[in-house]
Amino acid sequence: MKCPFCSEDVAENAIKCRHCGSVIDKVKFNKVNNEISDVARAAELEEVGLSDYYKTSFEKIDKNNGEFTVVFNWAAFVFSGFWYLYKGMWGKGAVMFALVLLFGGLPAPLFWIYAGIAGTYDYYLLRVKGKQMW
């Protein structure tokens, strides 16, 4: 068929003219466009899943070649074992709960401090390196 804008030959079902770049089939063009932006939006949401706080912190750790970096994390400090479970780090969260149950809350302050100091790095290991135990 011929492009209605420039009269050059284009494929039968062409969505866009490859000669002048005009959109020939607006309906199809919009459909494809929406599909592309749906994928883009999903990818964006995935990104948003990691808040700015962690993005900044992870960049710091990256600059340190992925080595242990102290980034004090108040949420982790306050919620320690719960925070670990909430962030999907079941291993350490479970260990903390097990020890607290075993020793009746005695080691809890140690976990607060541990989580506060190492929590962000542990989360980095999980999200970036895909591992969660020591």
Ligand SMILES: [Zn+2]
């Ligand atoms: Zn054309």
